[in-house]
Amino acid sequence: MKNIKKMKLYRHPERIYNELNAIGYKDGAPLKAADISPFDQYHYFGTDAIDDAISSLSIDSKKKIMDIGSGIGGPARYMAGKTGCHVTALEIQPDLHDIGSSLTERCGLSGSVRHLCGDILDFSEKERDFDIIVSWLSFLHIPDRCALLKKCYTILKLGGKIFIEDFYKRGEFDKKETKILSEDIYCAYLPTLSEYKKQLADGGFVNFKLTDKTDRWKDFVKERLEKFIKSRGRYIKLYGIDTVKDLEDFYEKMSWLFAGNKLGGLRIMAEKGDLSRIGGN
Numbered sequence: 001m002k003n004i005k006k007m008k009l010y011r012h013p014e015r016i017y018n019e020l021n022a023i024g025y026k027d028g029a030p031l032k033a034a035d036i037s038p039f040d041q042y043h044y045f046g047t048d049a050i051d052d053a054i055s056s057l058s059i060d061s062k063k064k065i066m067d068i069g070s071g072i073g074g075p076a077r078y079m080a081g082k083t084g085c086h087v088t089a090l091e092i093q094p095d096l097h098d099i100g101s102s103l104t105e106r107c108g109l110s111g112s113v114r115h116l117c118g119d120i121l122d123f124s125e126k127e128r129d130f131d132i133i134v135s136w137l138s139f140l141h142i143p144d145r146c147a148l149l150k151k152c153y154t155i156l157k158l159g160g161k162i163f164i165e166d167f168y169k170r171g172e173f174d175k176k177e178t179k180i181l182s183e184d185i186y187c188a189y190l191p192t193l194s195e196y197k198k199q200l201a202d203g204g205f206v207n208f209k210l211t212d213k214t215d216r217w218k219d220f221v222k223e224r225l226e227k228f229i230k231s232r233g234r235y236i237k238l239y240g241i242d243t244v245k246d247l248e249d250f251y252e253k254m255s256w257l258f259a260g261n262k263l264g265g266l267r268i269m270a271e272k273g274d275l276s277r278i279g280g281n
């Protein structure tokens, strides 16, 4: 975990406070969830991607949800605010976790979003009553997929569902791509599409649907970089030069990786099957 800050996206999470000040919020003031969502989503296509999860999983106030790798809590707050569901927002980086908890409190959502700081692989297996697990761009940081899927299987109710957005390997990465992925994106391992399907099946998941997002994500990261460069002056004033250099470097590397056509993007939906019926755990 100590090297995760090599991924420069994670170095200055407090920049959200600069954005909130710029739209007129004083430090610590109550927040409207709609005002904060342009700045608190660390994945692609912002709240549109969360709306897709809400509609395809029929998320409503009765659902108990685990959000693995919740960042500063954007997806968790958006789901809870929009549907009244209960979300456990689990985040491994303490600074992101602290910012997430404080933003949730300021949005008046502490009753429906529980923030926990920790590694999903260490999450208590006593809690086994989640209806849904969601995760946006976090699995790519966790090389032990067997342990990760086993944990997901264990904490979900039978028939419970997963909704994951993740990277996958479309072609053999060269040395430079491998180095950037492992050092700058904190991504030491990615499965191919067929390996992903096998891992899901071996992990006890059924009825899975995998949607290829590569082209849309490739365009998204390219446009994100272009927009950022266009507004560089504004960002320097708002965040300071060090943060701008770090973000630009990260956005450039993501765009370069997708342009190489070996990095792919996937949305995975699947259901927990009954492993005991086929002799598993």
Ligand SMILES: C[S@@+](CC[C@H](N)C(=O)[O-])C[C@H]1O[C@@H](n2cnc3c(N)ncnc32)[C@H](O)[C@@H]1O
Binding pocket: 004, 040, 041, 042, 043, 068, 069, 070, 071, 072, 073, 074, 075, 090, 091, 092, 093, 096, 118, 119, 120, 121, 135, 136, 137, 138, 141, 142
């Ligand atoms: C790209 S960010 C996405 C954050 C959030 N899902 C969002 O979309 O706004 C991935 C997050 O996963 C977290 N993460 C990585 N490994 C984790 C682990 N083993 N357990 C919990 N969180 C983890 C990272 O610290 C990071 O905040």
